[in-house]
Every structure is written in C-alpha cells, then in structure tokens.
Amino acid sequence: MFDNLSDRLERSFKLLKGQGRITEINIAETLKDVRRALLDADVNYKIAKTFTENVKQKALGQNVLNAIQPGQLMIKLVRDELAELMGGEKSDINIKGSPAIILIAGLQGSGKTTFAGKLANFLKTKKGKKPLLVAGDIYRPAAIEQLKVIGEQIDIPVYAEDGNKNPVKIAKAAVKEAKHKGNDLVIVDTAGRLAIDEQMMTEITEIKKAINPHEILFVVDSMTGQDAVNTAKEFNDRLDFNGVVLTKLDGDTRGGAALSIKTIVNKPIKFVGTGEKMDALDIFYPERMADRILGMGDIVTLVEKAQEQFDVEEARKLQKKIAKNLFNFNDFISQIQQIKKMGNIKDLAGMIPGVGKAMKDIDIDDDAFKGIEAIVSSMTSVERENPSIMNGSRRKRIANGSGTSIQDVNRLIKQFDETRKMMKMVSGGKNLSRMMRNMPMGR
Numbered sequence: 001m002f003d004n005l006s007d008r009l010e011r012s013f014k015l016l017k018g019q020g021r022i023t024e025i026n027i028a029e030t031l032k033d034v035r036r037a038l039l040d041a042d043v044n045y046k047i048a049k050t051f052t053e054n055v056k057q058k059a060l061g062q063n064v065l066n067a068i069q070p071g072q073l074m075i076k077l078v079r080d081e082l083a084e085l086m087g088g089e090k091s092d093i094n095i096k097g098s099p100a101i102i103l104i105a106g107l108q109g110s111g112k113t114t115f116a117g118k119l120a121n122f123l124k125t126k127k128g129k130k131p132l133l134v135a136g137d138i139y140r141p142a143a144i145e146q147l148k149v150i151g152e153q154i155d156i157p158v159y160a161e162d163g164n165k166n167p168v169k170i171a172k173a174a175v176k177e178a179k180h181k182g183n184d185l186v187i188v189d190t191a192g193r194l195a196i197d198e199q200m201m202t203e204i205t206e207i208k209k210a211i212n213p214h215e216i217l218f219v220v221d222s223m224t225g226q227d228a229v230n231t232a233k234e235f236n237d238r239l240d241f242n243g244v245v246l247t248k249l250d251g252d253t254r255g256g257a258a259l260s261i262k263t264i265v266n267k268p269i270k271f272v273g274t275g276e277k278m279d280a281l282d283i284f285y286p287e288r289m290a291d292r293i294l295g296m297g298d299i300v301t302l303v304e305k306a307q308e309q310f311d312v313e314e315a316r317k318l319q320k321k322i323a324k325n326l327f328n329f330n331d332f333i334s335q336i337q338q339i340k341k342m343g344n345i346k347d348l349a350g351m352i353p354g355v356g357k358a359m360k361d362i363d364i365d366d367d368a369f370k371g372i373e374a375i376v377s378s379m380t381s382v383e384r385e386n387p388s389i390m391n392g393s394r395r396k397r398i399a400n401g402s403g404t405s406i407q408d409v410n411r412l413i414k415q416f417d418e419t420r421k422m423m424k425m426v427s428g429g430k431n432l433s434r435m436m437r438n439m440p441m442g443r
Contacts, residue, residue, distance in 0.1 A: 009037050009078065009294060027059050030074060042226045044260045047085070055081050079290045085259055086286035091243060091268035094215045095123060099132075099178045101186045101211055105204055105235055106219035108192035110228075111247035113143060115219050115273060116189040117150035118281040123185060124156060125279075132183040134174040135160035136167045136207065137191040147189055154278050157183070167191065167203060168210045175211055188213070196231065201238050208239060216241040217270065220257055222249050228257040229264050236265045243270035246284070258289065327420050329376050329384040336369050374402040375412050387416060 031052040038048040055077050094100070102119070106112045120131040133151050135158055137143035144160050151158035159174040171188050178186045190207060193200045208216065218241045220228040232244060244261055249272045262268060269284040376384065378401035383394060390413055399406045 009034060024060060027056060027074075031056055034078065038259065041259065042257075044226060044229065044264065047260050047263050051081055051085060075294060079294050082259070082290035082293060083287040085263065086289060087262045087268045087284075088286055090283055090285045091270050093123075093217075093270055094242065095127065095129060095185060097184075097214045099175065099184045099186050100129075100215070101175060101188070101213040102215045102217060103188050103190065103204075103208060103211070103213040104217055104219060105190055105239060105241065106192055107196070107221075107231060108140060110192060110219045110221045111273060112192060112219045113137065113146050113189050114150070114276075115217075115245055115247060115271075115281070116147065116187050117154060117156075118273065118278055119217075119271070120151075120156045120185075120187050121154040121278045122281050124154070129185040130183050131156050131185040131187055132174065132178045132181070133158045134171060134186060134188040136170055136174075136188050138165050138167055138170070139191045143189075143191075150278070157181075168206050171207050171211050186211075196234050201235075205238055215243070217243050217245050218267075219245045219247060220261065222246040222257045222272075224257065226257070226260065229260045232261055232265050232267075236267060241267060243268050245269070245271045245273070247273035249274055328387055329379060329416065332416060332419075333373065333376050333384075336372065371402075371404060371408065372412060375399075375404055375409055378402040387413065387420075 034055070035048050035052045038051060039045060043051075055074075058077050058081075059074060093102075095102075104112050104116050104119075116133060120133050123129040124131055133147055133156055135144040135147045137147075144162065148158050148160065159170075159177055161170050161173065164170055167190065174188065175186055177183075188207065188211065190204055191200065216239055218232055218235050218239070220232060222228065224231075235241065244265070244267055246258055246261075246269055249258070258269065269286075272282050272284050274280045274282055375398060378398045383390060383398075395406055395409045395413070399409045402409075
C-alpha cells in the first residue's frame with residue numbers, strides 16, 4: 001500500500017539532508033521531486049501542483065529552529081498537507097433513523113457487494129445495530145447469491161426477491177420488511193456497470209428518491225487510480241453522495257484515488273477495505289494514513305486493533321500463570337489466535353514505525369502461523385499443558401503427525417522455552433528493573 005509513493009517521497013526529503021536551512025533554491029528542488037512522486041502515484045496534476053505550492057509557502061514562512069533540521073521540517077509540512085488533502089479528520093457515518101437507510105453505489109467490480117457485507121458486520125459488532133442487507137443488484141449473475149452467502153457468513157438476514165426485476169420496488173419492500181421485523185438498519189446493494197451509462201444513473205437516482213437514504217456511499221476500487229476519481233465525480237453530480245469507500249487498499253495501489261478524490265468531489269473518505277475477510281474494514285483517518293505514507297507507522301490503529309481482542313480477565317489469569325511459570329502451549333496458541341484476529345500480519349507490522357519499510361520486500365503469508373498450529377495440534381493435551389515432558393520419541397511423533405520435521409519441532413520448543421523465560425522475567429517487578437538496568441541504552 002503506497003509503497004512506491006513512500007519511497008519516492010523519502011528520496012525527495014534526502015535532497016535537504018545536510019542543508020543548514022531552508023531556502024527558496026533548495027526547497028524548489030525538493031518540491032519538484034515531491035510533485036513528480038505525486039504524479040507517479042496518479043494524483044491529478046492540478047492537485048499535485050497546488051499541494052507543492054501550499055507546502056512551499058508554509059516552508060518559506062517558517063523560522064527553522066536550531067533543533068529542527070530542514071528535512072525534518074519538510075516531512076512535517078508534507079505530512080500535514082497530505083492529511084489535509086485526504087480530508088483533515090475522520091468523518092462519521094449517519095446511522096440515525098428508524099430504520100437508518102444506507103445506499104451503496106459504484107461501478108461493477110469495485111467491491112460493492114463485499115463492502116455491503118463488511119459494513120453490516122462492522123455496524124453490528126461495533127455499534128450494536130441490527131442490519132438487513134438488501135440484494136438490489138438484479139443484473140450481475142450470482143450477485144444475489146453472493147450477498148446471501150455473505151449474510152450467512154456474518155449471520156445477518158438478506159432481503160431478496162428472486163425473479164423481481166424492479167430494484168426500486170425491491171428497495172421499498174425491504175425498508176417495509178425492516179420496520180416489520182425490527183431491523184434498525186437497512187443496507188441496499190445496487191447494480192453496477194463496467195462503465196457509466198444513463199440507464200444505470202436513472203435507476204439508482206430512482207432508488208434514492210423512493211427510499212430517501214440517510215447515507216449514500218460511493219465505493220471505489222483504489223487500484224484504478226485517477227479513473228476512479230473521474231467516475232466518482234460523475235456519480236456525485238447525479239447522487240450527491242455523502243462519502244467515499246476505498247476498496248482493495250491492501251493491494252498494489254499507487255494512491256491516486258485516496259489523495260485526489262476529496263478535492264475533486266469535496267466528499268470525505270469514510271471507510272477503507274484492507275482485505276477479503278469480513279472484518280477487514282477500517283474507518284479512514286487522514287492523519288494516520290499520512291503517517292503511514294511517510295513511513296511513520298500507525299501505532300494508534302495498532303493499539304485499537306489489539307484492544308478489540310483484549311480480554312481483561314483472561315489477561316489477569318495469564319499474568320498469574322506467567323508469574324508461576326505455568327505458561328503452556330494452550331496459552332501460546334491462544335495468543336496466536338488473538339494476533340490473527342487483528343488482521344493481515346504484514347499490514348500490522350507496517351503500523352509499527354520503521355518496520356513497514358524494513359519488511360517491504362518480505363512476503364509474509366496470512367498462514368504464517370500454520371506450521372506452528374499444526375505442531376501444537378499434534379501434541380496431546382498432557383504435552384500442551386506440560387511442555388517439559390517433551391522427550392525425543394514424543395517430538396518424533398509430533399513431527400510425523402504435523403507433517404513437519406523434528407528440526408521444526410525442536411525449533412518451536414526452543415523458541416517457546418525462551419519466550420516463557422523472557423515473559424517470567426518481565427512479569428516480576430524486580431526482575432524487570434534489573435533487566436532494564438542491564439540493557440545497553442546509550443552505550
């Protein structure tokens with residue numbers, strides 16, 4: 001995500017390295033390179049030009065403190081301008097209503113149906129809503145079936161009328177059904193086309209008039225770059241939507257859509273899709289995204305994801321087990337499961353400042369823990385609870401049962417033992433103080 005843009009911007013800032021102060025000459029060279037980086041990321045030319053002009057004016061108006069190097073100041077100015085370009089601050093979704101009605105729009109292939117399911121799941125689990133999904137795409141083969149499968153997966157009902165070719169009537173009937181069944185939220189999936197056409201625009205405009213949605217979200221495939229921005233403008237002219245959703249942001253996106261769309265349509269980005277799973281949906285925070293583009297990480301989001309999986313009572317029990325050196329393979333696997341629930345491993349690592357760049361060329365599979373889980377699953381319940389009894393014959397049996405080698409089993413047990421020792425050391429206040437004193441900080 002934004003890897004090429006991040007690299008180009010980093011190179012641009014290096015032009016100021018070693019400079020004693022910011023001048024009109026050295027800043028011109030830097031910003032020329034920044035503008036090229038934005039254009040390579042498929043950002044609209046006028047937006048890229050305005051962006052660099054704004055940064056230039058702010059930079060030349062700054063009195064650079066002795067403690068701040070020109071390169072550091074430029075990074076801050078670009079970061080702030082990037083955040084402003086993408087909307088400045090997060091924008092909430094309107095879910096007030098009885099029921100609240102959300103209309104989903106976009107071209108075919110942008111990920112509307114999957115997003116509809118993700119949004120329903122998000123508002124159900126995070127906001128306590130009781131959603132009803134509506135299958136309003138009557139043209140795409142298997143679209144209705146796809147939404148039904150998603151609904152089963154997240155345990156949310158789907159309203160569909162097989163054989164009915166009037167999406168306006170379907171949407172109206174769905175709202176009536178929601179009121180009858182006590183659903184406080186209706187999310188209407190609509191048909192898309194491979195390109196914008198008059199029939200499509202007329203149809204979705206009629207749906208809007210019929211159900212009077214509280215929120216209209218336009219779904220954009222972020223990998224299509226500037227084309228997506230142009231499409232968004234045409235939709236906005238007809239629908240006057242409330243916000244944008246960027247899908248497939250976990251792919252090889254250049255970033256043009258994310259950086260240009262707010263300026264072009266003057267509507268905020270509200271959500272971003274970051275994977276195929278139903279929980280791979282994030283609220284869009286412009287400042288956090290700016291930090292990630294500039295390689296500063298996103299610790300706030302990482303902590304929030306961890307807190308979602310954090311159970312206070314379980315943590316207390318685990319702390320006691322660690323203190324008594326009773327941490328076992330059952331606890332080990334439990335911690336891995338919590339990490340996996342947080343999302344894509346490589347994306348999580350990228351939220352840690354400095355780590356994202358270091359791991360750029362390292363391919364981390366979502367099944368990175370598969371081998372570990374297979375080994376632990378091949379252990380008996382007694383072995384998982386008492387790792388110390390693991391002798392040679394047991395290790396050989398575990399290797400055969402998990403389809404791994406004895407070396408793999410030995411390596412995991414060794415890593416587990418080292419982890420357990422470290423956790424016990426950290427769990428005791430005195431040991432922790434001693435360990436901190438012995439760390440070679442500043443030496």
